[in-house]
Amino acid sequence: MSKRYLLVKVVSERPISRDQFGSAVIDSVRRNFGEIGLCRIDPRVVRYDGAESRAIVACRAGAASELQAAVTLISEASGTPIVPLVVGVSGTIKALGKRRSR
């Protein structure tokens, strides 16, 4: 099944771990779209760069807009206020890597 990948820049005062960010994404999808939405969107953090605070989140191809909306509504991860900024959306991780290096 084809996928879409979101490049997310996570701005926070304290560093956030991959697990903390991943559970914040899943919580937001579940809270806003429900369990069925969670299955349909199927979000997964595939890469996380703690030093640069950037994450690549995968989802099903038709659900990129919904995942983006759910990411927009994240305001904290494990009690730490965060600002998740979606910098790019692509069909391959390689293309996002190019965008990241720009």
Place this chain on the structure above:
Amino acid sequence: MAELLRLAGYSAVGLTIPTGLTRNRITLLRAVFREAGLETALRVDLTSTSRIELLRLLRRFRNSYDVVAVKCVNTRVATVACRDRRVDLIFFDPANRSIRFTHPLANLLRGAIEFNLVSALLNETKAEVFSVIMKQCAIAREHKVRVVLSSGCNHPELVRSASQIAALASAMGLSEMQSLAGVSSTPFSIIERNSARRSPQFVEEGVRIVLPKVR
């Protein structure tokens, strides 16, 4: 905040300025954003409880700002704001139960309706606000009114990228075209039209002074 906006990919922002702010303070504020590489458009939010007062405020402030927005607090004010061509944007407080964006108002609207999505949806009473905004989005979609989407942020934590705001609006029920136009072409066209209006060559809608070329 300016740096965060730049990081989110913006090239221009609308600054809501209180009406009492001096020209020096405004210049300083614009300089902060210019240093971060952001263009600024000055915007004023007018709030009034009577139509007479709203018309007075419009006479007074229309020519001083790039964008004039009216907060609709009751039906009389909303009706005037929708009809008046000096009004660029109207917006509603989702928490205010006494006034909603309705079909008659959508028919009257000459400007655009603004949805402050992020600030409205990150507050406590989210389900209620979701419901109100979804109804307003459905009306806007049905009547094909012009929509402007904004984060309505007054704090760095509320900054989101334009594509995120468009995605959120799509999830709220706006069409994809309306959502994307709401963060790009619609606000840009409002600013462009108003800057043309404020130029000395402008006479009236569709009429401007053209100076002969000097040879």
